Amino acid sequence: MINRTTSDPVTEECLRMIFGGPVPSVLTQFAAYWLGKRHGRLMPAMADLDPLEMPWALPHIFIVARNQQGRFAYQLVGDAMNSRFGGGMKGKTAYDVFEPDYARKTEERWEATVTHVRTYFRKSFHHSSDNRPVWASRISFPVSEDGVVPNKIVGVAHFLELNKSMRDDPNPDISRWTAVDQLPA
Secondary structure, three states: OOOOOOOOHHHHHHHHHHHOOOOOHHHHHHHHHHHHOOOOOOOOEHHHOOHHHOOOOHHHEEEEEEOOOOOEEEEEEOHHHHHHOOOOOOOOEHHHHOOHHHHHHHHHHHHHHHHOOEEEEEEEEEEOOOOOEEEEEEEEEEEEOOOOOEEEEEEEEEEEEOOHHHHHOOOOOEEEEEEHHHOOO
C-alpha cells in the first residue's frame, strides 16, 4: 500500500490515485505537501512552496520551466539528482542531459504535465553513468505563478541502486498520469 504520510483520508485517496502502490516515502511526502498547498485551487502557486517546510525534499527536488527557446530547462536541481547526472544541471534542458530519444520523451512528458494539468509518476530501471543498475522513481506536478495556469513543473526524484534480489521486480517500469482536476479537494 501507499506509505502513510497523513491521517487525512482525502490526501490518502489522492496518493492512491497518483501512485497506485508503494513508492519511496520522499515521493509520497512531497505529493502530500503539494496537495496540502492547493488551498482549494487546482494547484499551488510557486510562492506557496516553502523550502523551509520541506528540508527532507531538497536533495531530491527539481523545478523546470520554459527557457527563452521554448524548451523546458532545469531551474533548480537538488544534490541527489544533480550528482546522479554529473552536476551543473541548472539551466540545462533534457536534450543537454539525456540521450536524444529519452530527452524527447522527457520534454513530451513535461509538456503534457503543464498543457493537460496532470501529475506524472514514473518508475523505471536504468544504468547509472558508471553502469550500476538503478531504480529511478519520480513524481512531477504542475505549478503556476497564480495557482491557476501552470507554467512550471516541480517534483522529486529518488534513485536506488539495485541488489540482485531487487532485479526481479514484477513492475519494472511504471508510468502513471493523474488529471489534477480529478483529485479530491
